[in-house]
Amino acid sequence: MSWLIAILQTALFVALAPLLAGFMKFCKCRLQNRRAPSLLQPYRDLLKLTRKQPVISEDASWLFCATPYIVFTAMILAASVVPFIAVDLPTSAEADVIVLVGFFAFARFFLALAGLDIGTAFGGMGSSREMTISSLAEPAMLMAVFTITMTASTTNLSGAIEHVLNEGVVLRPSFVFALFALLLVAVAETGRIPVDNPTTHLELTMIHEAMILEYSGRHLALIEWASQLKFMLYGVLISNIFFPWGIAENFGLSALSYGLLVISGKLILLCVFLGIAETAVAKMRLFRVQEYLGFAYLLGLLGMLSHIILESTR
Amino acid sequence: MILFLAYSAVLLSFASGGVAIAHLQFPNVQKKLVFWLLGASGLMAIFAGLGELIYPEIRLDTLNLGLPWLPWHVHFDSLSAFFFLIIGIAVFAVSLYAPHYTHHEQKDAQGFAVLSLFTGLFVAGMMLVLLADDAFMFMIAWELMSVASYFLVAFQHENPANRRAAFLYLLMAEVGALLIILAFGVVASFADGFTFDALRASTIPTTWMSIAFVLALMGFGMKAGLVPIHVWLPEAHPVAPSHISALMSGVMLKVALYGLIRFCFDLLPEVHWQWGVVLLIVGTVSALSGILYAMMQQNLKRLLAYSSVENIGIIVMVLGLSMIFLANHQNELAALALLAALFHAFNHALFKNLLFLGAGMIHHQTHELNIDMLGGLIKRMPKTSMIFLIGCMSISSLPLFNGFVSEWLAFQTALQVDVLDNAVLRSLIPVSAAALALTAALAAACFVKVFGLIFLGVPRSRHAEKAKEIQDKGMLAAPAMLAFLCFFFGIFPSSILHLIDNVTEQLLGSTQPTKDVLSFLSIAPVSPEQASYTAPLILIGALVAAGVSFWLLTRNSETTMRIAPTWDCGFGGLTPRMQYTSSAFTMPLRRIFAPAFLIDEKVEKTMRDDTKLNVGEVRYTLHIQDHSWVRVYQPIERGVNRVAKQVGRIQTGNIRTYLGYSLATLILLLWVVSL
Numbered sequence: 001m002s003w004l005i006a007i008l009q010t011a012l013f014v015a016l017a018p019l020l021a022g023f024m025k026f027c028k029c030r031l032q033n034r035r036a037p038s039l040l041q042p043y044r045d046l047l048k049l050t051r052k053q054p055v056i057s058e059d060a061s062w063l064f065c066a067t068p069y070i071v072f073t074a075m076i077l078a079a080s081v082v083p084f085i086a087v088d089l090p091t092s093a094e095a096d097v098i099v100l101v102g103f104f105a106f107a108r109f110f111l112a113l114a115g116l117d118i119g120t121a122f123g124g125m126g127s128s129r130e131m132t133i134s135s136l137a138e139p140a141m142l143m144a145v146f147t148i149t150m151t152a153s154t155t156n157l158s159g160a161i162e163h164v165l166n167e168g169v170v171l172r173p174s175f176v177f178a179l180f181a182l183l184l185v186a187v188a189e190t191g192r193i194p195v196d197n198p199t200t201h202l203e204l205t206m207i208h209e210a211m212i213l214e215y216s217g218r219h220l221a222l223i224e225w226a227s228q229l230k231f232m233l234y235g236v237l238i239s240n241i242f243f244p245w246g247i248a249e250n251f252g253l254s255a256l257s258y259g260l261l262v263i264s265g266k267l268i269l270l271c272v273f274l275g276i277a278e279t280a281v282a283k284m285r286l287f288r289v290q291e292y293l294g295f296a297y298l299l300g301l302l303g304m305l306s307h308i309i310l311e312s313t314r
Numbered sequence: 315m316i317l318f319l320a321y322s323a324v325l326l327s328f329a330s331g332g333v334a335i336a337h338l339q340f341p342n343v344q345k346k347l348v349f350w351l352l353g354a355s356g357l358m359a360i361f362a363g364l365g366e367l368i369y370p371e372i373r374l375d376t377l378n379l380g381l382p383w384l385p386w387h388v389h390f391d392s393l394s395a396f397f398f399l400i401i402g403i404a405v406f407a408v409s410l411y412a413p414h415y416t417h418h419e420q421k422d423a424q425g426f427a428v429l430s431l432f433t434g435l436f437v438a439g440m441m442l443v444l445l446a447d448d449a450f451m452f453m454i455a456w457e458l459m460s461v462a463s464y465f466l467v468a469f470q471h472e473n474p475a476n477r478r479a480a481f482l483y484l485l486m487a488e489v490g491a492l493l494i495i496l497a498f499g500v501v502a503s504f505a506d507g508f509t510f511d512a513l514r515a516s517t518i519p520t521t522w523m524s525i526a527f528v529l530a531l532m533g534f535g536m537k538a539g540l541v542p543i544h545v546w547l548p549e550a551h552p553v554a555p556s557h558i559s560a561l562m563s564g565v566m567l568k569v570a571l572y573g574l575i576r577f578c579f580d581l582l583p584e585v586h587w588q589w590g591v592v593l594l595i596v597g598t599v600s601a602l603s604g605i606l607y608a609m610m611q612q613n614l615k616r617l618l619a620y621s622s623v624e625n626i627g628i629i630v631m632v633l634g635l636s637m638i639f640l641a642n643h644q645n646e647l648a649a650l651a652l653l654a655a656l657f658h659a660f661n662h663a664l665f666k667n668l669l670f671l672g673a674g675m676i677h678h679q680t681h682e683l684n685i686d687m688l689g690g691l692i693k694r695m696p697k698t699s700m701i702f703l704i705g706c707m708s709i710s711s712l713p714l715f716n717g718f719v720s721e722w723l724a725f726q727t728a729l730q731v732d733v734l735d736n737a738v739l740r741s742l743i744p745v746s747a748a749a750l751a752l753t754a755a756l757a758a759a760c761f762v763k764v765f766g767l768i769f770l771g772v773p774r775s776r777h778a779e780k781a782k783e784i785q786d787k788g789m790l791a792a793p794a795m796l797a798f799l800c801f802f803f804g805i806f807p808s809s810i811l812h813l814i815d816n817v818t819e820q821l822l823g824s825t826q827p828t829k830d831v832l833s834f835l836s837i838a839p840v841s842p843e844q845a846s847y848t849a850p851l852i853l854i855g856a857l858v859a860a861g862v863s864f865w866l867l868t869r870n871s872e873t874t875m876r877i878a879p880t881w882d883c884g885f886g887g888l889t890p891r892m893q894y895t896s897s898a899f900t901m902p903l904r905r906i907f908a909p910a911f912l913i914d915e916k917v918e919k920t921m922r923d924d925t926k927l928n929v930g931e932v933r934y935t936l937h938i939q940d941h942s943w944v945r946v947y948q949p950i951e952r953g954v955n956r957v958a959k960q961v962g963r964i965q966t967g968n969i970r971t972y973l974g975y976s977l978a979t980l981i982l983l984l985w986v987v988s989l
Contacts, residue, residue: 050867050873051870052873053875054875055876056875056876057881059690059772059880062692069863073863076855076859077852093848094851096845098725098726099847099852102722106714108758109707112759112762113765113770115766116893117771119771120888121892121893123894124894124898125894127762127766127899128894131759131762134755134759135759138754139749139755143748146747149729150729150731150744154843154845155729155845159843159844214880214881217875222867286902287905301745304744308737308741309737
């Protein structure tokens, strides 16, 4: 039973990711006084791409064609680990938050290799930048995650969320620092303003888009879907770890539907917040990203230290 | 029986070296026999190691070798057995790989004899180090290992740069050996005798114990390649033949770690948490600077050597954690940390061996080790590229491969700091864990560069374009076996972790906290509630998800892929030189971590005419140097030269002066005697 719910939850997660991306676009459009495309537009785009014939460069190897499937699979696995509408699912016992970071690393490794596969300057540029930014973002993310896992004394995501739930509403300074650190990392890792701009195709600014420039058809669909999934993963991770209230703790129908309603509300709030932030902030130069991520790391470190100094029981 | 297997492993590798220099009538049979004996030695070592790990028991023996009143004491316990296993796997792989790899050298009978003789001696020396139960035998075996490997590094001595690298290696190996002798001497002066039993029983004051620890750390660290005493590694490893660099990097560095573990955890009567902090800091610095320097290299083997510095740093860091926990009487967590360290040592031996053998294959087929001259090999050498990709994924610690499991265990250990009382330690350890995360992420970036530039893209030189797949089965089988082991231990890590538990049991008297819960499928080092990792289920999930999405998307036959020329933005004339190079790929990181390197970057422009508008030729040179050369070694070198000059003053070359010296000495001695 619990396995069935875990699989259904993962499927729902994967199915809803494009909707969240559509809503994000909607928020930004409204904030910038533009008319927004329909919320279902991402689904239409994906469907259109899967019907098109993919064009592959003659210099491409098997790795280029395999990468979209690998990236998409890694994101599905990550989605199965993160508690979405219910906690205490068997899938989150299989892999903890460090493995989750590992899944992201796996997807990125292959995406960066695919960028180098064709042998054009754009691909190499994207790969180089992506690996640079992610190698700075990963320690910041783990620092924030360690703060939470040390408080909950478990690296299991379900366990950490249950710990926060059982504790009731406590204002922990370490969690505040960790929340902001994780937000900054999420923005960098999902390739959004001010680190990267998903809507640009200008060589000076492209990061993620430069890597996947050669993709078309169903391959592009998979990669787009995977990056929508990654965006939603970070959103769900942040909302459910720091504000877990409302998540279903048993598998009754009412609890599950309430959980779905609550997580939708949290994600909507997060999207509005991100939309405002993206509208207000301009994209920064590539060589200022290290300062941005250094700041995220510093926040994570402060969170860790305040946990050790202020909150530890010893 | 198991001891007999261990002895036969040593004797077989001696025999392999001996056969190489013997004058047999059939040279072809002789050459085959050399490698057969080496392979048999490897197999015996594997059997001996596994046997001891499965039936743990301390086996002792005395051999009447050496000086008449100083017999060699031999022991074989789980720790030795574990490292025996590492040596066995590596030697077996090399014995499969080398027959074809060295076929150029085989034409020159003398060169081949030298190479094989010293390979045999080198392997036997490493095994004897593990068997030693007294300081004498340990040092003799250690020297055998060092000197034999010097001759292997100096094998291609026609090139002056190689001779220089080999001399540097010999110098550092001997200074290191001297420090180890001193470390043993300090402990032995408080004990009666040089056997390890006597050393264990010594009552030694804390100050002297700390001095012995520092000496041992420097001595073994010099061999293992800890920063800043690592400089011989990137010089010596690229120079030796690839299968020898594989043995040196994959195994010899582990033997140095064995020495450190044996000395600190076994021989010294107690450990202090301050030593753990020293190891933690030295390890973190080595790991970070190792990977940063590795990233900047263009020579593949130099890059791999620096990456060994990184991995040794990680292992030493986790050993430091183990020491801190042990000093705080958290024996189970100390055992967990030791488990993580030993497992990472094992994994590093597997994938580094694999990558060095892979580098040898690339060099064999293209005669090129410069990353910027390769490219596009994935189509020309598909099997090699697959094997090398697995090595790159393991070393980048991606899930489903073995490197990930040991780093995961290291993180789990680091997160248990809440049990410590000291707040400084509690904040230091998570910071070093974050440094470990940075190291892992940089390693991934580094090996994306390695694989991407060597195997992907368009060939950057004629050699790369003309490359062909390796035909010899043994040469492919050896790295393929290592790749399989990397994957197998990534999916079923508990199969080996069970065995390593016996090592920690014997050494620390305790195992990781939840030995009983450890099932065949998943690992949960502390408790299942705290953390668990079930690789087989993840693999199944991944296969199902990838299979379903592939099937759903490729059903429509109208959307079969179309092959077309690469889009060149309409300008035409894409050339391989437009691809990203090694220095281009790492430019952002070079800029961000600029203080970590000594960068000498020059752009020279020559103008076509006097207007300074028409640029004719642009020359870009980039030279990156290790800080430790300038900061540590050059001052030492200058100091030594200065002292030598001062000493040289007393040599006037005049016979009367020397007679005067003799007279003065005589009078001094007479005075001393008369006292």
